[in-house]
Amino acid sequence: MAEIVSLAEGVGRLVHDGDVVALEGFTHLIPHAAGQEIIRQRRRDLTLVRMTPDIVYDQLIGAGCARKLIFSWGGNPGVGSLHRFRDAVQNGWPVPLEIEEHSHAGMANRYVAGASGLPFAVLRGYSGTDLPKHTDTIKQITCPFTGEQLAAVPALNPDVSIIHAQRADRAGNVQIWGLVGVQKEAVLAAKRSLVTVEEVVDELEPVAGQTILPSWAVTCVAEVPHGAHPSYAQGYYDRDNAYYEHWDSIGRKRDSFEDWLRAKVFDMEVTEK
């Protein structure tokens, strides 16, 4: 059964140096607060997994937490590039970043395989693209009935997956609605999981389109209001589109990024105590 913990405790207990860590949330419900807590706790050598490494991973990469990124689309959506990501890939700053690159369909299916306890997934994908030349986790497989050639990708089974959700009850059952992305699969694929939520409530009123992760499928739940900002939590707050634009000016230069890191991440540690 999921334990209800503070964010600091959840990250402290579940995320270790060298872990394979997935933070998921497809535009909606991106676990930004948890990402910054990982920075604050100075985790290193992480293999970060995420379909869309947007601002949340630009921050982790810029802070030097990651040695590898497994992903399918790395950009600041609607704005442009992730400058910290580019700086790590192109210049190895602050540390070199190895990349393993897939398509969305491939990544989604890798999580599905992981959640399903299968070693691989099959899809119609990658054929004719240059991705298989550079990504050795894309292979071919033959249908045993038709002889057709399809793509195979290995399961993703992160050491820990972290997602943000609207709410949980006191038993640790987690409720999500709106765009649900690949979060259920990410949690079910992982060995351990942390779910940050907008609020912990007595009872989860049913909501149309909800997904429920039962308490026993989650390791820890932490109440973190506004934990998705600048992403959004449907029913709680809107996406802060201006912040995405603003991030471009922070992330563009190393020094402006380091100023932000000091002011908005590490100094927050002191405040919290």
Added chain:
Amino acid sequence: MAEIVSLAEGVGRLVHDGDVVALEGFTHLIPHAAGQEIIRQRRRDLTLVRMTPDIVYDQLIGAGCARKLIFSWGGNPGVGSLHRFRDAVQNGWPVPLEIEEHSHAGMANRYVAGASGLPFAVLRGYSGTDLPKHTDTIKQITCPFTGEQLAAVPALNPDVSIIHAQRADRAGNVQIWGLVGVQKEAVLAAKRSLVTVEEVVDELEPVAGQTILPSWAVTCVAEVPHGAHPSYAQGYYDRDNAYYEHWDSIGRKRDSFEDWLRAKVFDMEVTEK
């Protein structure tokens, strides 16, 4: 976009002699009325597909509509045997019935593969059982990454899938809630589909746990109140458990079954005109 039709028209247009036909609904929302309409229209040589061929297929098999059954559990749930199914398998009455037998996990994954446009699905299943000795649609496949052996089953892509749902709007968008079974997959796997609904409404009010099949993913929708009886439609009526018991006395003997067929299926044809 789905066309709204009468049940007779829907079956008449979509179900042809010799077709592969799936009627799905896992205990909940079994399309009984549609099954009886197929009998009434005297379809022959059908390959019937269904995870749980319960009363609805006992009726179709007893009426001589089927030449083959693809299934994973054939019984009268909570009551006992399907006597018409047994009579067809053991005595070839009224016509011989070929069977292709799987497990639930295998059947569910065959629909998933069909809905996904893949030729096959992979699962951990069948290992050590006697099913692969008798079912040639179970093969082994090797994971190209780990070398592990797993089971492979071919996609199911019925010529037509028929399901029952709570309601549709006038554009033909279909809404289902409660136990959703494998109906979405059955419809998406099929070349054509017929959805019978309790009612056609102006607007589909959102319901917690709902599944929506957009109009353009469905061929025809027919309004058939009580179309799942003796199964149930959550929010409309309960399961008629007594009828399941009662069916045992009807289906047990060929003559009682034929009386039922005349009185409750073929004579209804006259009534409807």
Added chain:
Amino acid sequence: MTATTEAQQAYTSDEMMSIAAARVLGNGQRCFVGIGLPSTAANLARRTHAPDLVLIYESGTLGSKPDRLPASIGDGILAETADAVISVPEVFNYWLQPGRIDVGFLGAAQLDKFGNINTTVIGDDYANPKVRLPGAGGAPEIAASCREVFVVVRQSKRSFVDKVDFVTSVGHGSGKGDRERLGLRGAGPTLVITDLGILRPDPETSELVLSQLHEGVEVEQVREATGWDLKVSPQLSRTEAPTEAELATLRALKEAGK
């Protein structure tokens, strides 16, 4: 079918079986429940010593909390009282297959000395069976993937056979080590609860041996209801008779389910 003890007890052997089956479920366990005897036992456990037992039905419910016995595996009450309702493919792929379920609770038409289960055909010829049974349903993968499997079944020479006519769901195959060879990840049947007692696989051979006798049942009676030369555990124990509370709860559940 009343169990006969010296003083005639006010419960049936079926009631003893359901109660014995309920007792083996631990509070908080995740239990994949087949309909019939397993469902009765699991619901009884939830109403007695295991209120936090998580009931999972293959119709797509996680954490159902019915206040009466469900009439079928897809009874509406299972969906209405569940923590989450999911599709059938998801039940099998996301919840059962990865080994998230502690106990698979199965019935059987025929069971052999290695706990293999037949629910497909009686007779040697699959194409022309003596009796055509319902078939596999979810059982093969429940038996493969749950951490352990409990079987609850009435014991008779006809149902407890040396070798099943058809292996629908693998128990311990042809003996110790077979599950590993077949790549089955759960422990397989660790308990077989009958109306006469409880059988457990021998740790050396995986053959089912009699390890517990219900009140008022003698070893010879069980051997006579077994189609192989049943061995008896040196640690043979006695099932405690049903308590009044257990009986009352079981009967209320069954009454409410009518």
Added chain:
Amino acid sequence: MTATTEAQQAYTSDEMMSIAAARVLGNGQRCFVGIGLPSTAANLARRTHAPDLVLIYESGTLGSKPDRLPASIGDGILAETADAVISVPEVFNYWLQPGRIDVGFLGAAQLDKFGNINTTVIGDDYANPKVRLPGAGGAPEIAASCREVFVVVRQSKRSFVDKVDFVTSVGHGSGKGDRERLGLRGAGPTLVITDLGILRPDPETSELVLSQLHEGVEVEQVREATGWDLKVSPQLSRTEAPTEAELATLRALKEAGK
């Protein structure tokens, strides 16, 4: 970037591009929409001649009906106005992969004469790229599986190249017949809509040729903005200038999206 015609028109070439892209979408079509230029065009189409256009976003929305331009592919308004919200795996597996989508509407950082798209790296060396772009996203499978693909992209010598540095999404490969050889089931890019005109694959060679010029644009201008020796269709036609209604709707959409 105002398009210059004899009488200076009151619209930009970007507006012309969006309007030309909107016009090619048929009412009732199912359109898989990328963010940016494709989303602008698709939403414009839905607000003008194609009210029943079905918008599908990879974030998991089927039939979104936003009343302003979404700021991102996962803008809340897409979920709130959708016929159905589904998971990301389901988008790709149940809806895109089986070929249920009529039109995949993509952008491109770099495009070559066979309509292959690069959104991964600029430069020859993947490990040490000149520019690291965002990567594939949903595009490879959109380009593979939609019945046809429309690309909307600003035209320049830098972006329209003889051969892309990296094939992220396959257009017509290295020419006619390549898609079939690769097992790609959709028709691939049938239209490339730019700020200067529209290119279509030659039926014989699948090479993109100029088939339509926007108002006020000359052939030579397009050839200068193309990195290969651009051929011109014998049936070269002229795009009609934006109507007032189109311009007003486009501007209102963009204004509301701010």
